[in-house]
Amino acid sequence: MLTALKRTTGKLPTLSPGTLRRDVLASLVVFLVAVPLCVGVAVASGVPAELGLITGIVGGLVVGCLPGSSFQVSGPAAGLTVLVHEAVQQFGLASLGAIVLAAGLLQLALGALRCGRWFRAISVAVVQGMLAGIGLILILGQVYAMADTDQPSSGLAKITGLPGLAASIATSPEALTAFAVGVGTLGLLVLWPRLPAKVRLVPGPLAAIAVATLVTAVCALPIAKVEVKGLLASIQPPGLGELGGLAQLSVLGTVLAFALIASAESLFSAAAVDRMTGARTDYDKELMAQGAGNTVCGLLGALPMTAVIVRSAANVQAGARTKASRVLHGVWLLVFAALLPAALGVVPLAALAAVLVHAGAKLVPVRQLPQLWREHRGEAVILGVTAGAIVFTNMFEGVLLGLLLAVVKTAWETSHVQIDVRELTGGRTLVALSGNATFLRLPKILDALETLPRDKPVELDLTELRHLDHACRTALDGWTTQHNAAVAPASADRPATVTAGRSTAS
16 A cells, blocks of 8 residues: 555646746635635534634645646535534544544555546446435535524434424524525525626635625624634544544444545546546546545544535636645645634624535536436436435435445346247247346246247247346246146156257247
8 A cells, every 4th residue: 555655646746937826826716615615514514613624724735735636626525514424423523533534544445456447337326316415415404504503413304393493483583593694695605606707706605604794793693603613722633442443333334434425526526627627537546645635634633525526616717727726725724724713703604504505405416307317217216216315314325225226227227138939840939038138037038938838849049148147047947847847748758958059848
C-alpha cells in the first residue's frame, strides 16, 4: 500500500500569471460555495459546525495536492449526512473519527488493489436511487430543523410526524418565526438562478445565508443559531477505546458503508467532471486520494469526505486551470475558520436547514423520471425501490437491495432462450433450444415441453445453447426421464441424457 501511495504523490504544476489569476478567482468562488455547505452538512449530521470546515480544509490541502481528478473538489457532502447522523446517534461523536479513519484506510487499500475501475460497474440506477433516497431523507429531516424542532430518527417517523410538525408551526410563534426564515431562504435559493448574471456572481447559498442572517439580526428574531466551539476545541482524535470499538460487527458495517458510498459518489463525480472538462481521471489514484483525505479526517475526528459535484462544477465553471484552485479553496477555508469563527455564531439554523433542503431536492431526479420510465422502465423501478428502501430502512440495506435488483434485472435480460419445435419423420418431434438457458427461464422451457404429445418420442437439441446452468440441466434430465416413462414400453429402456448435443427422449 505504501508503494501505491507513493505513486499518488505529485507536485502542483508551475503556474503562469494568467493561469494563477484564474485559479485564484476560481478558488474564491469555490470557497464561497463551500462555506455554507460545510457548516450546513455538519449541523445536519449532529456534529459541531467546525468539523465540516475541517473536512473542507483537508479536502483542499490534502486531497487537492494528490493526483486524480485535477478539477473536482472534496469536502463534506450532503450524500453522507444521513449516514453520519445515524452513526453519531448510534455510536457517539467520539467514535466518528475511528469510523472515518477505518473507511479511509479501506479506500487506500481498494485503490492500492486497483479496484477503482470496478466502481464503474455499479448500476447508474442504483447510484441515482441512493442519491434520491438521501435527498428525500435530507428534505424530510431538515424540514423539522427549519422550524427549530428535533427531527425523528427514522424515515418513516419523519413522514408520520409531518402533521404534528404542521400543528407545531401553526401554534408556536417561535417555530413559525424560524420556519418563515427557512422558507424565505429556500425561496431565495429557488429564485437565484433567474436573477441577472451580475447578481449571480455571488453563490446562491452564500447570498441566501447572508440575507437570512441579516434579517434575523436586524429584527432580533428569537430563533436558534449555530453553536460555535472553536476550531481546535472541535478536534477530537479517536482514542484507543474508540479504535477498539471497530471490532464490533455493527461498526464494521458502518465503516463499509462509509467507504463504499463515499468512493462511489467520488468516482461518479469524477466521471461527471471528466465529461465537463474532457479530462480522463485515473480512478485508482482518485480513490487513494480520497482515502488519504478520509484517513486524515478520521485522525482529526472530522466528517467523512467525498468529491462534491456542486463545488467541482463551480470550480470548472469559474475557469479553474489547474489543481491549484482546489488547494487554495482549502487555504481560504482555513483562514476563515481560524480568524472568523465567531461569524458562524450569528447564522440561523433554519437558514442552513433550508440550504440543505434545496441541496436534497437536487439529489432527486424528478425531471428525469418520466423519460426514464418511458425508455428504461426496469431502471426506473430499481431507482424507486432503492430510494424507498433507504427512506424506510437505512442506507446500507437500501443500497444492497438496489444492487440485488440490478443483478436480477441483468440476469433476466441476458437469459433469453428460444424454443423451436419441429416435426420429424417417423412421428418424432425435435425441440431445439438456443440462447442462454438459466433457472430464470426454466418455467418457460418446461411449459413449452409440457405441451408436447406424451405418446411421441422427443429429441432435445441443445447444440445452439450458449449457456446451460445446473438448474436447467437437472430439470431437463428429469423431464426426459418422466417423458420416457410415459412413452411406449418398447422404447422405455433407452437412456435419457441431456448434453450439449442432442438428447433423445422417447
